[in-house]
Amino acid sequence: MSTISSFIAVIAVIAVAILFVKSDIFIQDRATVYHPSFRSLRNVLNATLNLAYHFP
Structure with a gap:
């Protein structure tokens, strides 16, 4: 269970980082x-x- 949870958390953090980089707004x-x-x-x-x- 820990691997699945941490994997999802990493994906979410990467998605937010991409969002910040993409939007200079x-x-x-x-x-x-x-x-x-x-x-x-x-x-x-x-x-x-x-x-x-x-x-x-």
């Missing part, structure tokens, strides 16, 4: 942080990390 416009899609993505990342921590 994030640096220029603070409103991007409050964009619904960004917020849902952050929620998914938090949930994934919580699962990874709760099921070592």
Whole structure:
């Protein structure tokens, strides 16, 4: 279970890193942080990390 959880967490972190690199808008416009899609993505990342921590 730990390998699956950590693998999913790594995928999510890489996806967020790619999102940050791809969107220069994030640096220029603070409103991007409050964009619904960004917020849902952050929620998914938090949930994934919580699962990874709760099921070592």
